Amino acid sequence: MKTAILIDSGCDVSEELVQRYHMKVMRLHVIYPEGDYVDDMNITAETVYQRFPREIPITSTPSPQEVQSMAEEIKSEGYTHVLAFCISSGLSGTYNTVCCILEQEKDLTTFVLDTRNISFGAGVLAVWAAMELEKGKTFDELTEILPEKVKDSKVFYYMDTLTYLRKGGRIGLVTSVVGSMLNIKPIISCDDDGVYYTVAKIRGARHGQSRLLEEARAFAGSGPCLTALLNGQGQEAANALRPRLISGIPSGHLIMEKSIVPSMAVHTGPGLVGIGILRL
Structure with a gap:
């Protein structure tokens, strides 16, 4: 076999x-x-x-x-x-x-x-x-x-804009417009049905990385896990997040760092940073 x-x-x-x-x-x-x-x-x-x-x-x-x-x-x-x-x-x-x-x-x-x-x-x-x-x-x-x-796997994305998710039909028009008007920066993941949902909304970009790491750490828990760091035209932000990810999830093993593929970029737009988690 x-x-x-x-x-x-x-x-x-x-x-x-x-x-x-x-x-x-x-x-x-x-x-x-x-x-x-x-x-x-x-x-x-x-x-x-x-x-x-x-x-x-x-x-x-x-x-x-x-x-x-x-x-x-x-x-x-x-x-x-x-x-x-x-x-x-x-x-x-x-x-x-x-x-x-x-x-x-x-x-x-x-x-x-x-x-x-x-x-x-x-x-x-x-x-x-x-x-x-x-x-x-x-x-x-x-x-x-x-x-x-x-159920042990999840990816969290901090996104700079909701525009491209809306244009791709992934979220509603109202959510996108309101987000743009209020300068809301969302953290997105997939729910149990495998569709996008908003994990958190952050006013402005300054607190985005901290909240992203907080959500990933809460999902990971205290046990061993595999982690990954992704970005979409957000390499500088990903570089800054890397040491915080390693120290913030000490039981994690960082197995991958990369830019997202083009098909993902189409729907998410630039300015994306993501953390993937698999609880072991």
Whole structure:
């Protein structure tokens, strides 16, 4: 038995971790009028930011053909089982597409997890599963554990603006307008249903990092956990937060630091800092 870890690019797993755990990545798409770009392949988040606010693209899931091709590649490399991880079905159709294709596979035993999370809130579950496979956990054991493990994963994002979430249909117009008028800076996460909700609202940017760390620390608790630090055109803020994250969650193990993928940047806009947590 040989198990492949399959993720979508919205899981925001770094290339280093993808290579370390031999993960397979299905790419979301970023679509502008002139063409279709493949997430983090022939487009960068910086390009998306540079074209804001004049141009706001749309995003789409990997196509059924792309998922099928990935399944063929996995089989050709001798894998017999697949653990697939997708960003929340409440925010993307990727989970449904992957389920539809993989359930037709006769030569692979597959399990697709709706992480009910976004970005590394989803991706860290795949990393954890890969770690557990290395320790000797079986495919069947992980398929039993993973649905319950979802509740131990969360990503918190401090965002400079609500504009792009509104334009992408992720929040209501009134919330966005009120936030802009009052200079409210939100901290966003995913709820139990895998849709965005506002964790906190901060007046102005000055207290944003402190509140972001406070929310992450409260979720992490006192036990061991994996952590990640992400940003969207917010590298300076992320750098400043790094030592505070390490000292503020002393039982945490910082396994990843990166900029978010273009498909995430489309919906969140510039000036984002995020903390991912997986309780162990």
